[in-house]
Amino acid sequence: MVGASVLIGLVLSVTPAEASPDELRVQAEAAFEAGVQQVATAPDEARQHFVRAARLYDQLRTQGSANAALYCNLGNAYFLANDLPHAILAYRQGLRLAPNDHELRRNLAYAREEVKFPPPGVLGRAPVDHRPPWLPRLPAWALFAALALYSLGCLAAMRWWMVRRGRWLLAAGGALAGAGLLQGALLYEMQEDRQVQRYPLVVIAEDGVLMRRGNGLTYEARYQTTLNRGVEGRLLFQRGNWVQIELSGGEVGWVPRQMDNKTYVLVDEPEPSP
Amino acid sequence: MFRFRPLIVLVLLIGAARGIAQGNDPDEPPLVGQPEDFNGAVGGSFQVSMRARPTELEVGEPLTLTIRINAVGTWKTPPRRPRIANLKAFKERFQIERIDKKKFDQPNRTPDRQTWEFDYQLRPLSESVKSVPSVPFVYYKPSNNSVVPGRYERTLADGIPLTVKPRVEKPAIPVAPIQAPAAVFQIAQGPSVLRHQSIARQPSAPMFAMLLLLPPAVCLGIVAFWRRLYPxxxxxxxxxxxxxxxxxxxxxxxxxxxxxxxxxxxxxxxxxxxxxxxxxxxxxxxxxxxxxxxxxxxxxxxxxxxxxxxxxxxxxxxxxxxxxxxxxxxxxxxxxxxxxxxxxxxxxxxxxx
Known part of the structure; x- marks a missing residue:
């Protein structure tokens, strides 16, 4: 056991600081694979491999990589390393980029099943996504498509002005209506994204966290029910080392972000630019 | 006059001795004759008691010892944390751990203005430990009389009997297996995970206005040109x-x-x-x-x-x-x-x- 720990320590310490993204990716994949190989025989060592894989994937993220596949890998590595809060955060970050990604949705559902919600009541229950799964999320190029349709509509209207043929008027109407619809949908989605950026996602990282009335331990608890690791919410306000959060049911309270070298709340920081 | 000379000399000597011992403040504990285990507390009277939990444990298991000091009447200086780690009886029997390292001298609790409670975590070193030894407490009791000096008082907290059993080696806790759906054991591989995918961003308001006005402007230009060419x-x-x-x-x-x-x-x-x-x-x-x-x-x-x-x-x-x-x-x-x-x-x- 001691030998294994030393070996894992050595493995963890050999990650080069200046490794290229591709090297990091290869190392992460190798660590994950090593973990999978040891799941049945040595779960403890397997978890250490998954921790290492998660760290490497996170390093890739901080270097500018950001896509649904990376976040899914990151979430899986954290999930298998028994780090439920980080796993949920990674899946949610991935879904922000690709809201219709089937794997991310499914794995997030698995992770949410592992969250221990203290009875009674519904405090801290996972938020319900009201967006129908069949409704596609508009891709990044949708804005250009809307502009192209708008331009085509203008050109068709111009042609109708020249020749007064009814078909050109129809074409102009159709193109402009399409552009309007697309732009409307884009504005709606961008409004949602703006809300997400304004009130970032938070995930409780420890069991038994009390929501208090103020930003200090001297304030009394707002709810007697404690929150466990994996509970999701939104960050409303930050004061010092305390954050005011809102849960899916609208419950608002203060929790410490970090205290006594312990992290109580994970906050979804915006992804770095490449 | 000469009949009173020895008495006057005696009074002067006592006064000088007190001045040396106490300085200017009569309530200040004198350095002369101060016991080594003096706690620092100054007051009329103090009572000391102890409690331990649990009192039945195995070798190496922790127990929490609480020393409770209670001031009877007025006090001038509160007690400091008793240094039980300096007592031989404790050193030989227990491994003593600090609970709160930051405010070590401060009491863990002060239930009222007259009471201070100090916590310690002890681990018995062997099964031969039969009790928590009594703890001496030395405080300074100032005198109410300006002629008679104050004195150091010593009191004891009674020991607590313990039952220490030999350590039973517990079987190692089995490592929890990793249980997860098969999909979680699969990851995307290849350079595709290095891509940077961004969320569609709305252009700024001036840029948006420009993009909105540009196509009609171009079309109007074309129409004007066309009318000029083909009147x-x-x-x-x-x-x-x-x-x-x-x-x-x-x-x-x-x-x-x-x-x-x-x-x-x-x-x-x-x-x-x-x-x-x-x-x-x-x-x-x-x-x-x-x-x-x-x-x-x-x-x-x-x-x-x-x-x-x-x-x-x-x-x-x-x-x-x-x-x-x-x-x-x-x-x-x-x-x-x-x-x-x-x-x-x-x-x-x-x-x-």
Whole structure:
């Protein structure tokens, strides 16, 4: 056991600081694979491999990589390393980029099943996504498509002005209506994204966290029910080392972000630019 | 006078001794004769007690010892944390751990103004430990009398019997297996995980306004250029604005292969229908004179145009009723077309419509 720990320590310490993204990716994949190989025989060592894989994937993220596949890998590595809060955060970050990604949705559902919600009541229950799964999320190029349709509509209207043929008027109407619809949908989605950026996602990282009335331990608890690791919410306000959060049911309270070298709340920081 | 000299000397000596020992403050504990285990507490009287939990444990298991110091009456300096780690009886029997390292001297609790409680975590070193030893507590009791000095008082907290059992080696806790759906054990591989995918961002308001205005501006420019290149085309476009004219022109083009009189009748009918729809002329089959009068008086057309229209209808009548001496059917259709275009292009026509 001691030998294994030393070996894992050595493995963890050999990650080069200046490794290229591709090297990091290869190392992460190798660590994950090593973990999978040891799941049945040595779960403890397997978890250490998954921790290492998660760290490497996170390093890739901080270097500018950001896509649904990376976040899914990151979430899986954290999930298998028994780090439920980080796993949920990674899946949610991935879904922000690709809201219709089937794997991310499914794995997030698995992770949410592992969250221990203290009875009674519904405090801290996972938020319900009201967006129908069949409704596609508009891709990044949708804005250009809307502009192209708008331009085509203008050109068709111009042609109708020249020749007064009814078909050109129809074409102009159709193109402009399409552009309007697309732009409307884009504005709606961008409004949602703006809300997400304004009130970032938070995930409780420890069991038994009390929501208090103020930003200090001297304030009394707002709810007697404690929150466990994996509970999701939104960050409303930050004061010092305390954050005011809102849960899916609208419950608002203060929790410490970090205290006594312990992290109580994970906050979804915006992804770095490449 | 000499009878009192020894008494005076004695009083002076006592005063000098007190001055040396206490400085200026009579409540200050004197350094002379201060016990090594003096706690620092100054007050009338203190009581010390202890409690431990649990009192039955195995070797190496932790127990929490609480020393409770209670001041009876007034006190000047509160007690400091008793240094039990310096006591031989404790060092030999327990491993002593600090619970709160930051405020070590401070009490863990002060239930009231007269009481202080200090916590310690102890681990018995062997099963031969039978009790928590008694803890001495030394405080300074100032004197109420200015002549008699204060003194150091010593009190003891009673020991607590313990039952320490030999350590039983517990079986190692089995490592929890990793349980997860098969999908979680799969990851995406390859360079695709290095991509940077961003969320669609809305352009800024000025940029958005520019993108919105650019296509119409370009189109207007094209239209202006086109009108400059093809001025006649613009005129034709204006003609098309009249739905009645469009229908009439279309009908004239669609005339089938019929006899001359039939053709002349249809051409006249189309032209009369146009005048009815476009200018509101009454009558289904107007005479040339009625047409000329209507155009001149009701529609305000120039005399030349009104005369041209009357001439056209006269020619139609001639083709219908005297085909031999009349103009050709194709010529009639062309004349009707010209008449309609002339009516559409005239400025009065737009006012009339």
């Amino acid at each position: 006649d085309a613009a005129r034709r476009v204006r003609i098309r604005q009249s739905q009645a004219a469009r229908h009439a022109l279309h009908a004239l083009q669609a005339l089938g292969p019929v006899s001359l009189d039939q053709r002349a009748y249809r051409v006249a009918h189309i032209a009369a229908g146009y005048l009815q729809q476009r200018l509101g002329m009454p009558g289904v089959e107007p005479t040339p004179a009625e047409v000329a009068l209507f155009l001149r008086q009701r529609a305000g057309a120039p005399d030349a145009l009104a005369g041209k229209a009357a001439e056209f209808f006269r020619a139609c009548d001639a083709a219908r009723f005297a085909p031999a001496s009349s103009t050709g059917a194709d010529e009639l259709a062309a004349t009707a077309k010209g008449l309609i275009l002339s009516l559409e292009t005239e400025s009065w026509s737009a006012q009339a419509s």
